Structures are given as C-alpha cells and as structure tokens.
Amino acid sequence: MTLSQRLFLRILPTIIVTIAIIGFFAYRSATREIDNIYDAQLINDANVLWSLLRRPLTTSEPRPEIRVPDLDFTMGNQLAINDEADDYADAHSYRAWRGNVLALxxxxxxxxxxxxxxxxxxxxxxxxESWRVYSLTIPETDVTVEVAENIQLRETLVGNILTNLSLPLLILIPVIALITWLAIGDGLSAIRHLVLQIRSRNPEDLARIPNAALPGDLVPLVGSLNVLLLKLERSLAAERQFSDLAAHQLRTPQAGTKLLLQLLQRSDSEEERRALIADLTASNERAMHLIEQLLRLSRIGHQTIRLERITLNDLVAGELAGFGPTLSNRGFRVDLAENGQALVMTDRALLSIMIDNILDNAIKYSPDPGEIAIGITQSARGWVLSISDHGPGIAPELRAAAFQKFNRLDAADSEGAGLGLAIVADIAYRLGIEIRLETPEWGHGLRVDLEISAA
Structure with missing residues (x-):
C-alpha cells in the first residue's frame, strides 16, 4: 500500500466521522431550539385563546359546552390548498374549563x-400519539385554558431539517474524497520527485541532494541523507586509501620473499642456504605482522562498542602477561605502579588492542636490556594510563604525523609497518580517549598517555 493510500484511508474516515458528529450535534441543537420555540408558541396560543374567550368564559350565565368544528368542513376545505398547513392545523387542539366543567x-x-x-x-x-399540552390557569378565576400540539409535528420538522442538511453533506463526501486525494497527491509529489532523483543516480554519485526547492518538512530528511552520503563518501575514500596503501605495503615483503626464494634456488653452499632460510623466516614474520595489523585496523571501524566497568590495573597486567616470554628473553624490567581504584567505563577488547600496540612498540624500539614504566594516575576527567620506554622517542614536531597510517618515522626501520600508533589513534577516536605523546621523566624515550573516562 502506498503512502498516498495510507493517508487517504486515514483522512477520509476522519471526515466522515466529523460529518456524523456535526449531524448529531445539529440534531440535538435543532430539537432543543424547536422545542423551545413551539413551547413558547403554545404559551402564546393559550394567552390569545384566553383573550378571545374571556367574556363567554367568565360570564355568570350557564352556557352549554361549545364544540368548535374543523375549518376544513365549515370553510370548504380551504386548508387543502396547502397540505403542510392542513397537517399543521390538525396537529393542534385546545380546550377551556370552567371549574371542572368543559366549556369549550x-x-x-x-x-x-x-x-x-x-x-x-x-x-x-x-x-x-404523543402530545405536548400547556395548561394555563387564569388567576382569580376558575377558568383553565389547555392548548395541545402533536409532537410528531416537531419530529417531522427536525427530520426535514436534518434531511436538508445531510443530503448535501452526503453528496459532498465524494467531492471531498476527490479533493483530498488530489491534495495528498500534490503534497507527496515532492517526495516522489526526491525518490526519483535518488533512484536515477549511479552507484558512484555521492553528491549532495539539493534541498532549496523542497518543502520545509523534507529539509531535515534530505539533510540527514546528505550527512549519510558524506559519511559514506568518507568511508569509501578511506577504504580505497586503505586498499591502495595495504597493497603497496604488502607488495614489498612479497617481493623480498620472492627474491630470497630465487636466491635460495641458486645457492651453492649449505651455509648460504641457512642464511637465506633465516632471512625468509624473518621476512615471513614481518609479512604476518603486517597482515595482522591490517586486519586489526580494518576491524576497528566495524566492531560494535560494548561499554563495561573495567579495572584498569587488571587489564594492563593481563596484557603484560602476554608479553612475558619476550620480556624475559630480552631481559626487560617492567615497573607497574598498581592502582586498584582505577575503574573506567570503556570497551575491553578495543582498549586491550590499544595497550597491546603501545607495549609492542615500547618493547620493539627499546634496547636490550630495557625498562618499561607503567603508571596509573587520576585526572579531572578520569584516569591516565602512562607507558614509558627507553627507545629513541619521537621528536615533538613529528608526533602529530606519528598517527598516520603506514608512516614510519625511521626510514631504517625494517620491522615496523607504520600501523601501530594509527590503530591506537583510531581506537582512541571511537572510545573518546585522549592520547598524548610526551617525553619520560628520565629525559629520553617516549611516554604515551591515555586519558580514559572514569566509570
């Protein structure tokens, strides 16, 4: 069912019910007014009749009962000229009493x-038949004048009024329905034009929809569509950029692996083959690390955020445990300033990825044996997690660029993919975490501060 039909089927019954309600109140009002008018007429008739019959009714001489004949017979059926007037005359009667004696x-x-x-x-x-009777008792006399009226006369009059009122309304219903249908069609023409405009676009056309000529009710809808198109355009641009950069970055380790395999095929000595196999293993490790970072980066933008209360100290300790073998083999010392009161409201999985990437960079770029210091302090907003290392650090003027994808600040770095801090920045944006790069208190290396909202 179309929107036009839905609106029509809701508006037309409303109009019909409104007409019925108007008819009901018109009936009540007409009945009340006619009753008041006709009752007043009965009072007036009784007074007129008393004025005409005052002398014969008040004389002391005894008089026989007077029976007034119907004018239809005495005057040659003059009222038959007008049937309605004849019915009106027949619907009225009167009597006059002297004491308990009927006089007229x-x-x-x-x-x-x-x-x-x-x-x-x-x-x-x-x-x-129902009659309405008005009895007028004349003060200081024993005379009573009664005037009666057939109630059917009133009901007939009310029925005629309603018929004359209802028939035009009933005839107007189809006209009203047609006008309503045309008005709905004209009102929805802007929507049909908007739908046609959207349908006629090709999949790559993400230009904004003009809303200057649209009705005011549709401007918010078109504005929301334009915002959606803008987000879609940005998302597609980011996807294309990501695909191009990923393809470029994967091409380098793949080419290196191919070259090593060719050299391995032409190698002559066992020692040379062992060296080439070691290089192949390292190259494969770098490729696997790059692929893992790429997959992790692609999942960040689509992963549903599930907020929960997390003890920051326990989460950091759990991530450190995952790096236990590496830290032990390289002789690292980790200083964790525990704070059991640090409760944050965030997504556990995404925050774990952030800490994992920061720790991975700290371990990777620190000399052996190294030292990593982790602190948890309270701030006005919540809690600040600080991770400091003894690596080369990042110059202040290069820290903003450090969060760009595939940006390796050290050209000689053959292990990094340039995605670690980019992943951290993307997660921080989604979780509303403020991230800062600083220099540790000992004067060299890098300190990463994550300010997280308290639970």
Whole structure:
C-alpha cells in the first residue's frame, strides 16, 4: 500500500466521522431550539385563546359546552390548498374549563372524559400519539385554558431539517474524497520527485541532494541523507586509501620473499642456504605482522562498542602477561605502579588492542636490556594510563604525523609497518580517549598517555 493510500484511508474516515458528529450535534441543537420555540408558541396560543374567550368564559350565565368544528368542513376545505398547513392545523387542539366543567373544545381535542391537566407543560399519549399540552390557569378565576400540539409535528420538522442538511453533506463526501486525494497527491509529489532523483543516480554519485526547492518538512530528511552520503563518501575514500596503501605495503615483503626464494634456488653452499632460510623466516614474520595489523585496523571501524566497568590495573597486567616470554628473553624490567581504584567505563577488547600496540612498540624500539614504566594516575576527567620506554622517542614536531597510517618515522626501520600508533589513534577516536605523546621523566624515550573516562 502506498503512502498516498495510507493517508487517504486515514483522512477520509476522519471526515466522515466529523460529518456524523456535526449531524448529531445539529440534531440535538435543532430539537432543543424547536422545542423551545413551539413551547413558547403554545404559551402564546393559550394567552390569545384566553383573550378571545374571556367574556363567554367568565360570564355568570350557564352556557352549554361549545364544540368548535374543523375549518376544513365549515370553510370548504380551504386548508387543502396547502397540505403542510392542513397537517399543521390538525396537529393542534385546545380546550377551556370552567371549574371542572368543559366549556369549550376543538373538534380534534381530547375526549370529554379526559380529565383536566395540571398547570404548565405535560407530555401525554392519546390514541398511540404523543402530545405536548400547556395548561394555563387564569388567576382569580376558575377558568383553565389547555392548548395541545402533536409532537410528531416537531419530529417531522427536525427530520426535514436534518434531511436538508445531510443530503448535501452526503453528496459532498465524494467531492471531498476527490479533493483530498488530489491534495495528498500534490503534497507527496515532492517526495516522489526526491525518490526519483535518488533512484536515477549511479552507484558512484555521492553528491549532495539539493534541498532549496523542497518543502520545509523534507529539509531535515534530505539533510540527514546528505550527512549519510558524506559519511559514506568518507568511508569509501578511506577504504580505497586503505586498499591502495595495504597493497603497496604488502607488495614489498612479497617481493623480498620472492627474491630470497630465487636466491635460495641458486645457492651453492649449505651455509648460504641457512642464511637465506633465516632471512625468509624473518621476512615471513614481518609479512604476518603486517597482515595482522591490517586486519586489526580494518576491524576497528566495524566492531560494535560494548561499554563495561573495567579495572584498569587488571587489564594492563593481563596484557603484560602476554608479553612475558619476550620480556624475559630480552631481559626487560617492567615497573607497574598498581592502582586498584582505577575503574573506567570503556570497551575491553578495543582498549586491550590499544595497550597491546603501545607495549609492542615500547618493547620493539627499546634496547636490550630495557625498562618499561607503567603508571596509573587520576585526572579531572578520569584516569591516565602512562607507558614509558627507553627507545629513541619521537621528536615533538613529528608526533602529530606519528598517527598516520603506514608512516614510519625511521626510514631504517625494517620491522615496523607504520600501523601501530594509527590503530591506537583510531581506537582512541571511537572510545573518546585522549592520547598524548610526551617525553619520560628520565629525559629520553617516549611516554604515551591515555586519558580514559572514569566509570
């Protein structure tokens, strides 16, 4: 079902229900107003009748009951000229009492044996029909004037009013539905144009969608799409750059391995072959390290962040344990200033990769036997993890470039892939960790500070 159909099926029932509610309140209002008007007319008729019959009703001379004949018979059916007027006349009757004696009645009045009604308004049923009766008691006399009206007259009038009101509304419903459908179609034309514009693009077209001519309601949507396109463009550019750089970096160890294999094939002595095999092993190790760093770097941007409370001291100790054999073989001494109160809120897996890369660089570039100092101190934001080594360090003017991918500050470095600190920087960006490169207190080497939010 299209959006236009959904909107139409929600708007049209609303219009129909609104018309029905309007009709209901119109019925209630018309009934109330007609009752008030017709009751006032009954009061007026009773007073007029009393004014006309004051003398005969108040004379002391006894008079027989007067029965007023129907004008239809006495005047030649003059009311038949207008059937509605005839029905109106037949719907009214009256009686006049002197004491308990009926003195005057119309031809269509209640029978003589029908008792006198109480003063004011009364609703009675006679011969299956409902009547509204107004009884006027004349003060300082024994005269009572009764005027009655058939309630069907009022109901017929209300029905005619509702019919005259409802029929045009019912006829207008298809017109309203058509206008509503056209209005919805015109209102959604901007969306259809936007969809067509997006569909017509080729997969490589990530240009911004213009929103100058769009309705105000669609501007936030187009703005969000443009932000998404911008992120997608940056992501694709980063992927292409990563692929190009990775291909370039992998080509070097692959070419070296191929050359060593060719030399091994042409080698003559056993000693030469052993040297070449050792070089092949080292070259393979460098290639494996590069591949591992590349895979790790590619996973960082897609790995879901799972925040949890972590004891920083335990996490660092666990990472150090993984480097235990290397530290022992090279005679390293590690100074870990423990702080059991350092609780941080972060992703354990990503933070472990950061610490692993920093420790790997510290061990790799420190001379044997080396020393690594690790400290955990509190800051205004949370906790600062500091890892210091005795390596060559990084000059202050080169520290910003140290976080770039495949950037090796030492051209003679044949072991590094130029990805360690780049991985650290990417993870720091995702976890909101502030990273700083400083010089240790002993004046040489490198100190890496990670400021992490407290739990």
């Amino acid at each position: 009645e119309s031809s269509n009045a209640f029978p003589s044996n029908s008792k006198q009604f109480k003063a004011g308004f009364s609703d009675v049923v006679f011969d299956g």
